[in-house]
Amino acid sequence: MRPAHKVEGMTDQPQSPEDDIPGKPTAASRTTLSHIMTGSDTNLLGTVHGGVIMKLVDDAAGAVAGRHSGGPAVTASMDEMVFLEPVRVGDLVHVKAQVNWTGRSSMEVGVRVLAERWNESTPATQVGSAYLVFAAVDADGKPRRVPPVVPETERDRRRYQEAQIRRTHRLARRRAIKELRDKRAAEGLDTEV
Numbered sequence: 001m002r003p004a005h006k007v008e009g010m011t012d013q014p015q016s017p018e019d020d021i022p023g024k025p026t027a028a029s030r031t032t033l034s035h036i037m038t039g040s041d042t043n044l045l046g047t048v049h050g051g052v053i054m055k056l057v058d059d060a061a062g063a064v065a066g067r068h069s070g071g072p073a074v075t076a077s078m079d080e081m082v083f084l085e086p087v088r089v090g091d092l093v094h095v096k097a098q099v100n101w102t103g104r105s106s107m108e109v110g111v112r113v114l115a116e117r118w119n120e121s122t123p124a125t126q127v128g129s130a131y132l133v134f135a136a137v138d139a140d141g142k143p144r145r146v147p148p149v150v151p152e153t154e155r156d157r158r159r160y161q162e163a164q165i166r167r168t169h170r171l172a173r174r175r176a177i178k179e180l181r182d183k184r185a186a187e188g189l190d191t192e193v
């Protein structure tokens with residue numbers, strides 16, 4: 001029986017009866033992490049170090065993945081991290097994260113980074129974005145099943161469909177690189193460790 005939450009055009013979710021675990025709406029795990037940037041967050045240019053932002057992104061995405069999957073989840077990959085504007089000391093940074101897509105044990109988490117001056121009432125502007133894949137794991141670190149995410153708004157449905165495109169490309173890229181490496185190894189090339 002098809003799960004009640006199955007949405008047209010969303011094809012990559014578990015379908016067999018034993019996989020039929022209840023879905024969770026996107027909003028149930030959506031999270032914002034906010035942090036004021038200080039002097040200890042800067043790079044040699046005096047603006048905020050990209051790695052500081054990446055840690056906040058990973059932290060927020062990890063919280064979302066843990067909340068959605070109901071347990072531990074580890075970062076499997078981070079891609080399309082984009083820095084649109086420099087972040088400065090005294091910026092209040094908001095990292096907004098949500099589950100865009102779920103597979104059997106993995107989740108794509110989409111993150112938007114916004115910044116505003118900590119003591120001014122001007123609107124926050126978007127300074128970055130990223131997509132991360134998290135795998136839910138059991139006590140032995142082995143992948144475990146996750147509830148399907150149930151997108152409820154048109155924006156969430158668009159994000160789900162875009163995440164499926166990224167998933168297809170990630171798998172294709174991984175497969176193509178593995179095939180090339182296997183071929184070169186079979187030819188006796190690339191023997192160094």
Ligand SMILES: CC(C)(COP(=O)(O)OP(=O)(O)OC[C@H]1O[C@@H](n2cnc3c(N)ncnc32)[C@H](O)[C@@H]1OP(=O)(O)O)[C@@H](O)C(=O)NCCC(=O)NCCS
Nearest residue numbers: 074075076077102103104105106107133135137141143170
């Ligand atoms: C992520 C990890 C659990 C995957 O384990 P694995 O034995 O390769 O298991 P699988 O191949 O079944 O992958 C599990 C899921 O993750 C996805 N996945 C694994 N590696 C991925 C990658 N590099 N990019 C995107 N998705 C990935 C798989 O597609 C699969 O998704 P699905 O179940 O929804 O179809 C394992 O590689 C790991 O523990 N990595 C270290 C994670 C970590 O410690 N992160 C913090 C860094 S300090």
